[in-house]
Amino acid sequence: MKCRVCRHPAVIDVRRHNANFCEEHFVKLCRDQVVKAIKAFDMLSPGDRVLVAVSGGKDSLALWDILLGLGLGYEVDGLYLGLGIGEYSEASGRHARKFASDRGLRLLEVDLRSEHGFDIPNGSRAAKRPPCSSCGLSKRHLFDQAARDGDYDALATGHNLDDEAAVLFGNVLRWEGEYLARQMPVLPAGNGFPRKVKPLVRLGERETAAYCVLRGIDYQVEECPMAEGNRHLGYKAALNAVEAQSPGTRHAFYFGFLDRAADLFRGQMVEVGPGLGTCASCGSPANGEVCAFCRLVERASGEREHTHDVAVRRVPVRLGSRRDDGVPE
Ligand code: Q46
Ligand code: ZN
Numbered sequence: 252m253k254c255r256v257c258r259h260p261a262v263i264d265v266r267r268h269n270a271n272f273c274e275e276h277f278v279k280l281c282r283d284q285v286v287k288a289i290k291a292f293d294m295l296s297p298g299d300r301v302l303v304a305v306s307g308g309k310d311s312l313a314l315w316d317i318l319l320g321l322g323l324g325y326e327v328d329g330l331y332l333g334l335g336i337g338e339y340s341e342a343s344g345r346h347a348r349k350f351a352s353d354r355g356l357r358l359l360e361v362d363l364r365s366e367h368g369f370d371i372p373n374g375s376r377a378a379k380r381p382p383c384s385s386c387g388l389s390k391r392h393l394f395d396q397a398a399r400d401g402d403y404d405a406l407a408t409g410h411n412l413d414d415e416a417a418v419l420f421g422n423v424l425r426w427e428g429e430y431l432a433r434q435m436p437v438l439p440a441g442n443g444f445p446r447k448v449k450p451l452v453r454l455g456e457r458e459t460a461a462y463c464v465l466r467g468i469d470y471q472v473e474e475c476p477m478a479e480g481n482r483h484l485g486y487k488a489a490l491n492a493v494e495a496q497s498p499g500t501r502h503a504f505y506f507g508f509l510d511r512a513a514d515l516f517r518g519q520m521v522e523v524g525p526g527l528g529t530c531a532s533c534g535s536p537a538n539g540e541v542c543a544f545c546r547l548v549e550r551a552s553g554e555r556e557h558t559h560d561v562a563v564r565r566v567p568v569r570l571g572s573r574r575d576d577g578v579p580e
């Protein structure tokens with residue numbers, strides 16, 4: 252097995268590209284794919300201040316490392332959100348902190364339990380929402396807020412090709428027009444929301460894992476224990492089976508959608524702009540008196556009072572189920 256570029260011994264085969272690569276050229280391939288995505292979708296400009304949503308897993312740490320290694324002058328900080336999911340969160344936080352401290356990088360941290368009085372397992376139960384729903388809502392809200400407060404040019408997430416294709420697959424199976432309209436690797440800034448970019452959309456998760464191993468990045472290998480039963484995992488497994496039979500299909504599915512079908516759904520985009528007000532509790536954009544996150548905090552407090560001895564900020568809220576930002580997971 253020889254590297255396609257230099258003919259030295261290869262360390263990885265990438266079936267999608269029908270090629271093998273040595274360490275140096277695999278790392279270069281990953282960086283080149285990120286540059287290609289950034290340019291194709293006009294995600295970032297040289298010198299941008301970028302906030303990376305860091306989970307401690309392979310994708311977000313690879314993304315942070317790649318953005319810094321491109322030499323395009325990006326100023327990249329990380330944001331770690333403590334979800335309070337037992338040992339999984341403890342270990343995730345350790346990986347994120349170690350990555351940052353080893354490299355002298357700035358890692359911001361928000362801890363759900365100490366700062367907002369609930370964690371995902373207890374809060375979801377109390378709010379009667381599936382864990383991933385409360386978690387997704389909390390992440391969107393707190394990442395947006397941190398990017399806004401820190402005046403970053405963009406918020407970058409580590410969603411890779413496997414993630415995006417699986418979400419697309421799920422949305423196509425149910426013809427979720429509104430979500431399909433928003434399923435782009437970049438969402439422009441506006442109405443109080445930061446620009447959101449997904450620079451890893453041209454890399455699969457096997458590639459981000461290999462990138463981390465080759466770059467000596469120690470990441471959280473365990474999957475979140477609350478993911479069990481998550482539909483997204485089923486869609487991923489189905490696409491993995493298709494990809495094993497026919498390498499390149501996942502890429503063709505996702506990029507074919509962006510090239511040839513995404514525009515067809517534009518009209519179904521729900522405008523989050525006009526009429527958007529400000530949350531009376533936290534000051535974030537909201538289409539009601541209080542934003543969805545603050546409603547979640549209020550509902551999650553039901554259980555919190557029994558389980559945690561923390562100060563509770565009381566706000567008058569309506570307990571509706573309306574989404575305030577329209578951003579799917
Ligand atoms: S962390 Fe949160 Fe994921 Fe765990 S609770 Fe679900 S959404 S599975 S990426
Ligand atoms: Zn090589």
Ligand code: ZN
Nearest residue numbers: 530533542545
């Ligand atoms: Zn709010």
